[in-house]
Amino acid sequence: MSSLDVLFRPRAVAVIGASRDRRSVGGAILHNLLTFEFQGQVFPVNPNAAVVHSLKCYASVEDIPDAVDLAVIAVPKPHALAALESCGRKRIGAVVMITAGFKETGAAGLALEREVVRIIKQYDIRLVGPNCMGVINMDPAVRLQASFSDNEPIPGSVAFSSQSGALGEAILALLRERGLGLSMFVSLGNKADVSGNDLLEYWEADPQTRVILMYLESFGNPQRFLEICQRVSKKKPIIAVKSGRTAAGARAAASHTGSLAGADNAVESLFAQSGVIRATSIEELFVFATAFASQPVPAGTRVGIVTNSGGPAILATDACIELGLQIPTLSPETQGLIRAAVAPEASVTNPVDMIATAEAPQYEASIRAVAEDPGVDALVVIFTSLEMIDGPSVAQGIVRGASGCQKPILVCFMGNVRSREAIDLMRGAGLAVYTFPEDAARALAALVRHGHWLARPTGRRRAFSDISSSAIDAIISGARAEGRCQLTLAEAQRVLEHAGIPVLPWREVRSRDEAVAAAAELGSPIVAKVSSSLIVHKSEVGGVRVGLTSAEAAGTAYVAMTQAAATRDPRTTLVLQQQALHGTEVILGATRDPKFGPLLMFGLGGIFVEVLKDVAFRVHPLSDLDAREMIRAVKGFPLLDGARGRPPADLAALEQVILRLDRLMALCPAIAELDVNPLFAGPPGSPTAAADARITLQDAG
Ligand code: ADP
Numbered sequence: 001m002s003s004l005d006v007l008f009r010p011r012a013v014a015v016i017g018a019s020r021d022r023r024s025v026g027g028a029i030l031h032n033l034l035t036f037e038f039q040g041q042v043f044p045v046n047p048n049a050a051v052v053h054s055l056k057c058y059a060s061v062e063d064i065p066d067a068v069d070l071a072v073i074a075v076p077k078p079h080a081l082a083a084l085e086s087c088g089r090k091r092i093g094a095v096v097m098i099t100a101g102f103k104e105t106g107a108a109g110l111a112l113e114r115e116v117v118r119i120i121k122q123y124d125i126r127l128v129g130p131n132c133m134g135v136i137n138m139d140p141a142v143r144l145q146a147s148f149s150d151n152e153p154i155p156g157s158v159a160f161s162s163q164s165g166a167l168g169e170a171i172l173a174l175l176r177e178r179g180l181g182l183s184m185f186v187s188l189g190n191k192a193d194v195s196g197n198d199l200l201e202y203w204e205a206d207p208q209t210r211v212i213l214m215y216l217e218s219f220g221n222p223q224r225f226l227e228i229c230q231r232v233s234k235k236k237p238i239i240a241v242k243s244g245r246t247a248a249g250a251r252a253a254a255s256h257t258g259s260l261a262g263a264d265n266a267v268e269s270l271f272a273q274s275g276v277i278r279a280t281s282i283e284e285l286f287v288f289a290t291a292f293a294s295q296p297v298p299a300g301t302r303v304g305i306v307t308n309s310g311g312p313a314i315l316a317t318d319a320c321i322e323l324g325l326q327i328p329t330l331s332p333e334t335q336g337l338i339r340a341a342v343a344p345e346a347s348v349t350n351p352v353d354m355i356a357t358a359e360a361p362q363y364e365a366s367i368r369a370v371a372e373d374p375g376v377d378a379l380v381v382i383f384t385s386l387e388m389i390d391g392p393s394v395a396q397g398i399v400r401g402a403s404g405c406q407k408p409i410l411v412c413f414m415g416n417v418r419s420r421e422a423i424d425l426m427r428g429a430g431l432a433v434y435t436f437p438e439d440a441a442r443a444l445a446a447l448v449r450h451g452h453w454l455a456r457p458t459g460r461r462r463a464f465s466d467i468s469s470s471a472i473d474a475i476i477s478g479a480r481a482e483g484r485c486q487l488t489l490a491e492a493q494r495v496l497e498h499a500g501i502p503v504l505p506w507r508e509v510r511s512r513d514e515a516v517a518a519a520a521e522l523g524s525p526i527v528a529k530v531s532s533s534l535i536v537h538k539s540e541v542g543g544v545r546v547g548l549t550s551a552e553a554a555g556t557a558y559v560a561m562t563q564a565a566a567t568r569d570p571r572t573t574l575v576l577q578q579q580a581l582h583g584t585e586v587i588l589g590a591t592r593d594p595k596f597g598p599l600l601m602f603g604l605g606g607i608f609v610e611v612l613k614d615v616a617f618r619v620h621p622l623s624d625l626d627a628r629e630m631i632r633a634v635k636g637f638p639l640l641d642g643a644r645g646r647p648p649a650d651l652a653a654l655e656q657v658i659l660r661l662d663r664l665m666a667l668c669p670a671i672a673e674l675d676v677n678p679l680f681a682g683p684p685g686s687p688t689a690a691a692d693a694r695i696t697l698q699d700a701g
């Protein structure tokens with residue numbers, strides 16, 4: 001038993017604010033409960049009526065003689081809290097609070113919403129809303145339509161949660177129009193109690209639900225979302241539209257990572273790591289849902305196209321190729337089977353163009369032959385309606401050809417000669433039907449990506465017990481004691497070393513003599529750089545000299561560079577460091593998003609990050625697989641993998657650095673932002689080590 005059963009499977013429902021006027025919210029909800037044939041008892045509550053809708057009406061829920069599981073509160077705000085209290089006294093387990101005027105309206109509303117939360121805690125009530133449209137459960141054993149939506153959904157396997165009431169209504173209407181059947185619907189409203197995460201867990205176990213759709217505006221608890229979705233998405237596809245941007249985008253950032261993060265990276269990463277299929281628009285949500293609700297995931301990327309006209313098949317081919325799918329040549333056996341069934345002018349390669357005369361038998365035979373070709377993983381079937389061909393009869397041919405097929409079949413039905421009838425027929429037979437070939441291709445590509453996710457192992461998280469957080473804390477406290485939020489280069493490099501991240505051998509020196517001695521130890525060539533909390537971009541102010549080849553030169557550099565920097569910071573010291581002679585420069589970084597927590601970044605250095613912004617993000621906590629995929633997600637990855645005769649980088653070592661940075665961010669909440677730029681990614685056997693580090697602390701507040 002889940003604590004949400006009382007919400008979704010109540011035996012008795014009270015509608016507080018039920019009125020005779022169907023145009024009022026309470027009136028509409030009562031009407032919906034009754035006309036939708038709710039399988040339990042319904043009690044109208046309204047102190048100003050004795051009877052509503054032929055039902056005896058009660059002045060308060062506390063007057064109802066029977067037990068009540070769910071109350072829908074649809075009274076004006078001034079009465080809402082009292083109504084909630086009486087639900088508590090009546091021991092009602094779940095409340096849907098339609099009433100608006102809470103958190104969404106500002107400070108006074110927020111205080112009222114806190115009051116709501118206090119009351120539901122006191123009485124142990126599960127609450128949806130406030131400021132929502134209601135809930136629907138299509139299970140024939142329940143038939144709960146406790147929303148004021150006018151739409152009558154078709155029963156089916158799609159569960160849908162919406163953070164926006166109005167969009168929820170629009171999406172319910174579209175579901176119906178596209179022939180998509182609903183299992184449950186929840187308008188979440190302000191999420192004072194029941195959250196999207198709660199629903200994901202409930203639907204995970206709900207036998208009616210096969211596909212989960214979400215319209216999201218915010219994440220209450222991103223880390224929990226990640227954890228739940230990683231598990232649920234392996235069982236049921238989760239398709240989400242997320243609107244809005246993260247707060248990090250608006251923040252001024254001291255680090256490179258900070259300025260590149262923000263906008264949408266956190267959401268994009270969160271979805272990628274959790275297996276959530278992201279739709280970029282409501283329209284795409286439907287394109288994907290249509291396929292996921294009816295089609296299996298393909299075993300591979302090879303698509304067979306069957307059509308009666310050339311143009312749409314070319315569009316389908318282009319779209320498939322662009323999305324990484326393949327259009328392979330069909331086997332000779334398949335071609336022979338098709339040839340025997342179609343007109344002599346037809347083309348039997350791939351796409352199979354049966355030409356305009358094709359009717360039901362040609363569709364049936366060609367689809368069956370292509371579906372049975374072991375070199376094909378999925379089918380796109382295109383019909384362009386023509387005056388002389390009967391659409392519904394072709395649809396029947398398509399259904400017969402597809403019957404028993406274990407591969408996804410996506411149909412594009414273009415034109416309008418009795419197409420409604422034809423489309424309903426195919427949908428009824430469990431096919432995914434689209435108008436445009438590009439939509440079918442997009443949906444197929446999403447199915448393929450989801451197939452990869454299903455095959456992907458979960459990955460492992462590393463604890464790195466060797467990281468010395470006390471030593472790091474000491475460095476941070478030292479900076480804090482001086483009122484600084486910026487660490488010096490030397491401090492930042494020490495932090496990396498305590499986190500187990502290799503840094504090219506280096507020394508911090510405070511005099512000419514120390515510089516000479518250190519240079520003799522470090523060898524040649526070396527790099528000299530200024531270390532100061534006030535100089536963030538060293539090379540911009542002449543604070544980096546590379547290629548020093550003698551101890552004497554290091555001594556000279558000490559004098560010149562510290563003198564030049566003294567105007568900015570008289571306490572500037574010098575860092576001497578071995579110069580990397582091999583390896584590719586990469587950038588690694590982390591920021592702390594106020595909502596999402598640590599956000600890790602990886603990219604290639606130089607122009608790749610500066611100009612092309614070719615970087616990949618992941619949200620904390622990362623698994624070893626996340627780190628692996630993150631490195632491979634940047635477009636410049638081939639340069640690390642031996643392209644153009646370069647020695648391949650030690651990718652395992654690079655993954656370790658990313659995972660250690662992720663751990664460092666978790667262990668040291670004082671770190672706001674961090675850049676390692678560059679880190680030299682050497683080939684296996686030679687060092688993978690940082691050459692520069694920048695760390696900004698959180699405002700002490
Ligand atoms: P900043 O980013 O503050 O300007 P860096 O320490 O990153 O200073 O140095 C600037 C550039 O100099 C680096 O991007 C890198 O190309 C080069 N460089 C710095 N340190 C080394 C090193 N130890 N070995 C080789 N090249 C280095």
Ligand code: MG
Pocket residue numbers: 677678692
């Ligand atoms: Mg740098």
